[in-house]
Amino acid sequence: MDELIAGRVAVVTGGARGIGLAVVEAIAARGVAVVCLDTPDADLDGFDAACRAAGVASRGVGVDVRDQAAVRDAVAGARDLGRVSYAVNCAGVDGLVESAGMSASEWNRVVDVDLDGVMYACQAEHDAMGRLGGSIVNIASMSGHIVNRGVTHAAYSAAKAGVxxxxxxxxxxxxxxxxxxxxxxxxxxxxxxxxxxxxxxxAGFAAQTPLGRLAQVEEVAEPVVFLLGDRASFVTGTDLLVDGGFCAW
Structure with a gap:
């Protein structure tokens, strides 16, 4: 049973940097074409290089995930490259603001991107996959399970719990x-x-993590590939914690 089916197409939001770029690299290495949705001003050099190195087709699209119609159009265009079978929604922002003084715009900025943006992407990916099926992985956070010690980001935690x-x-x-x-x-x-x-x-984050360190982005991307692929064919509706034991402690 293959992890991912080479020649298929994956949509990755927020794929230009960080965890999203590591996900792109891991997917492309399996022979899957990738369409990356990121902000219009995003630097797509890393994304382009990863796909070229893997020899897969690719397309970068500048889009604001808060724009439902634009997201739908961008994902629909992914079908030009082949059958859309995989999607990973990584686009997100944080907001380190004390809750009592948080403005409506600060709250909305985080929730609109981190929760509404995921919903809009999922809707578009549903339409692109259709009745041929597929697999979607949404990047949430351990902050959707626990309240991070010493960090003030209630909007982020609420949005990720929503995801x-x-x-x-x-x-x-x-x-x-x-x-x-x-x-x-x-x-x-x-x-x-x-x-x-x-x-x-x-160092403080590492000290609070039972494994004693922060994760490398590749250590997040590989479990994403597992959830996307056929080895997880009976896994749905599950949240996988990849936190070095943080939430267990």
Missing amino acids: IHLSKALAVEWAPLGIRVNSLSPGYTLTAMTRRNPPEVN
């Missing part, structure tokens, strides 16, 4: 179509963003 439950609801609703929907919740992960933290901040 987890949304994924479960869509999994049940779309199971008759052969579309599996799961979510994956990473713990603290080394990305360009976390590398900009002061060393003592990342």
Whole structure:
């Protein structure tokens, strides 16, 4: 049983950087063409290089995931490259704002991208897959399970909890179509963003993690591939924690 079927097409939102780019690299390495949806100003050099190195077809599309119609059009265009069988929704933002003073615009910015954007992407991916079925993985966060110690991001936590439950609801609703929907919740992960933290901040995150370190992006991307592929053919409506034991402690 193959992990992913070479020659098929995957849609990845937020695939230009961080976990999303690692997901693109892992999918492309399996011979799957990739359509990347990211912000209009995103640097797609890494995405293009990953797909060229793997020898797969690719397309980068600048789109705001908060724009339902634009997302639908961009995902529909992925069918030009072949059968859309896989999708990973990584696009997201954080908002480190104290809750009592959070403005409506600050709240909406996070929820609109992290929850509404996932819903719009899933709708478009559902339409692109149709009754041929497929597999969708939504990137949530361990913050959807727990309240991070010493971090003030209530909007982010609420949105990611919503992603987890949304994924479960869509999994049940779309199971008759052969579309599996799961979510994956990473713990603290080394990305360009976390590398900009002061060393003592990342050391604190590592100290709170039973495995004693932050995840590498590849350690998140490989479980995503598992959930996408046929080895997980009886897995749907599940959230997979990839947090180094953080939520167990």
